[in-house]
């Protein structure tokens with residue numbers, strides 16, 4: 001199978017390339033400098049050359065504050081970019097995997113969201129990603145849309161200055177004696193290696209459609225930080241931040257837990273718990289405490 005990964009040098013893109021190579025696929029790595037999803041001709045040229053059976057689109061403008069400042073650019077990448085790839089998936093006959101987000105929901109449900117729940121994004125990022133989903137759903141004959149959440153991986157997240165929440169917490173724990181983290185935002189942190197494995201297994205079936213694909217379980221950022229320090233043995237005093245201590249400039253859902261209900265119904269769910277993913281990530285970056293091993 002020939003697989004083209006768009007955003008191949010990104011956090012998820014790198015792990016996807018490795019996972020497909022490990023599966024014996026030919027992988028074509030398409031980075032932003034050769035393919036701009038917002039530019040139909042550029043996408044067409046690269047994908048015509050790639051002659052891929054499967055294309056995975058990880059490209060996005062997903063810095064939430066930047067999207068709010070530049071809504072037209074966010075829509076061009078997250079909305080029109082997805083539309084361009086959806087059209088090309090029909091014209092060039094490839095299966096399109098498109099990555100979306102938990103931020104299509106407003107959080108009011110306060111219980112895990114399933115694929116049939118009605119989205120209601122709170123910000124420009126969520127709205128433009130939802131537009132991208134609709135373009136893919138209505139245009140591409142062979143598509144998978146995966147809504148993921150709280151990504152971290154060994155490769156730098158390019159949109160977020162090369163760091164991720166786990167690395168940030170580990171860095172701050174070295175620099176400070178005490179840390180305060182919010183407890184009122186609940187999500188499911190997910191290791192990119194696990195999503196990559198999930199996508200590889202889905203590339204072998206034809207159950208096209210919209211899927212939630214996150215690790216199992218959920219936690220607040222505070223509980224996530226506590227687990228990072230427990231597993232890494234970091235010695236730092238952690239406490240819950242007050243409700244207005246870190247005011248967000250842009251509204252975000254307070255609760256964005258996704259249930260992988262469709263993957264489960266089709267017996268396709270290979271996602272582990274978020275704690276399991278975190279432990280393997282810390283082991284991989286050499287930060288797992290000796291007592292946890």
Ligand SMILES: NC(=O)c1ccc[n+]([C@@H]2O[C@H](COP(=O)([O-])OP(=O)(O)OC[C@H]3O[C@@H](n4cnc5c(N)ncnc54)[C@H](OP(=O)(O)O)[C@@H]3O)[C@@H](O)[C@H]2O)c1
Nearest residue numbers: 007010011012032036037059060062101150151157158159
């Ligand atoms: N990170 C999270 O916590 C999170 C949570 C939920 C959903 N998601 C979704 O997951 C996906 C992957 O996220 P990630 O963390 O792997 O992101 P990332 O590390 O920022 O990687 C994104 C990749 O897309 C490329 N890209 C950006 N704009 C592009 C364009 N117009 N045309 C072609 N390539 C472009 C970037 O290249 P340059 O850097 O060179 O521009 C980069 O290689 C995104 O769709 C995002 O919306 C992420």
